[in-house]
Amino acid sequence: MPGNLKTKKVFLTGGAQGLGKSYVDGFLAEGATVVFGDINGTVGAATEKEFAEKYGKHKVKFIKFDVTDGPKFEVVVVAVEVVVKCMCFQFHTSQTGVVRGTFLAYKHMRKDKGGKGGRIINISSGFGLENALLVPVYCGTKHAIRAFTSSLALAPDVKQLGIEFGVVCPGPTDTDLLRHLDHTKVRHAHLITPDKLAALMSPVDRIRCGLMKLVHLEEMNGAVLYVDRNEMNFYKMEKVNLGENWPRQD
Numbered sequence: 001m002p003g004n005l006k007t008k009k010v011f012l013t014g015g016a017q018g019l020g021k022s023y024v025d026g027f028l029a030e031g032a033t034v035v036f037g038d039i040n041g042t043v044g045a046a047t048e049k050e051f052a053e054k055y056g057k058h059k060v061k062f063i064k065f066d067v068t069d070g071p072k073f074e075v076v077v078v079a080v081e082v083v084v085k086c087m088c089f090q091f092h093t094s095q096t097g098v099v100r101g102t103f104l105a106y107k108h109m110r111k112d113k114g115g116k117g118g119r120i121i122n123i124s125s126g127f128g129l130e131n132a133l134l135v136p137v138y139c140g141t142k143h144a145i146r147a148f149t150s151s152l153a154l155a156p157d158v159k160q161l162g163i164e165f166g167v168v169c170p171g172p173t174d175t176d177l178l179r180h181l182d183h184t185k186v187r188h189a190h191l192i193t194p195d196k197l198a199a200l201m202s203p204v205d206r207i208r209c210g211l212m213k214l215v216h217l218e219e220m221n222g223a224v225l226y227v228d229r230n231e232m233n234f235y236k237m238e239k240v241n242l243g244e245n246w247p248r249q250d
């Protein structure tokens with residue numbers, strides 16, 4: 001359980017804007033030191049400046065990188081661990097980045113290899129829990145992220161290694177992703193008008209509250225949080241995978 005975050009170092013990806021930026025803000029507000037990466041150097045630098053003014057220069061650092069760039073990702077994760085030697089959270093915006101980043105963080109945090117343990121939180125979506133006629137590819141990647149992370153949480157040695165895995169599944173949220181949705185790429189786009197979509201969105205703060213609730217769980221391993229403007233619930237994965245984990249433990 002992280003308890004007081006003042007001594008914690010948090011690492012996030014996709015932190016320049018939108019939900020990632022809001023998460024950076026949430027951790028900084030609780031006193032953590034945050035390193036965040038993003039592919040967008042201009043917006044990332046502006047976000048770093050904004051938070052450095054609000055929370056202090058030494059509390060926040062931005063690194064421009066693409067989560068699909070393996071070698072750079074490794075350097076970033078290693079650097080964070082070496083510099084701060086403490087727990088690490090991470091968030092990703094692409095599936096390749098999620099898988100690679102999760103294994104890198106796992107490798108550097110595991111206690112049996114000299115790490116300090118920590119929590120790895122991946123960002124899925126409400127579409128990682130249900131099907132989505134309009135965006136099947138996106139939906140498939142979000143299911144993959146959710147299932148990948150929940151499957152890692154099943155490992156019998158996680159306690160011993162000091163690592164916990166959790167997932168956040170936000171509902172529709174007011175960020176550029178939805179505000180600037182390219183309707184030509186959405187299948188059967190007539191089924192949802194921009195007005196209807198806008199009415200469903202939560203403010204980013206609402207999702208950040210959910211994330212911080214997950215972060216403060218006494219035991220986080222295996223937690224899957226769904227949060228939208230009306231609901232904030234932890235789900236048991238049995239609901240999604242029909243009650244079976246493979247291989248079965250009977």
Ligand SMILES: NC(=O)C1=CN([C@@H]2O[C@H](COP(=O)(O)OP(=O)(O)OC[C@H]3O[C@@H](n4cnc5c(N)ncnc54)[C@H](O)[C@@H]3O)[C@@H](O)[C@H]2O)C=CC1
Nearest residue numbers: 014016017018019038039040066067125170172173175177
């Ligand atoms: N906005 C929404 O309704 C929901 C969003 N999500 C998820 O939350 C996450 C964040 O989404 P939003 O804040 O809405 O999007 P956004 O588009 O506002 O922000 C995404 C950030 O990720 C960065 N990024 C993109 N590709 C990158 C890469 N290869 N390497 C490093 N950084 C990269 C972008 O530069 C940007 O700063 C995504 O995983 C999204 O699928 C989940 C459910 C709902």
Ligand SMILES: CCCCCC(=O)CC\C=C/C=C/C=C/[C@@H](O)[C@@H](O)CCCC(=O)O
Nearest residue numbers: 125126127135136137138139170171172185
């Ligand atoms: C319970 C509902 C929760 C929904 C939360 C979300 O994740 C909202 C995101 C909704 C739409 C996202 C669309 C993303 C689209 C682009 O990546 C686009 O290029 C998709 C390509 C088409 C496809 O996925 O098949």
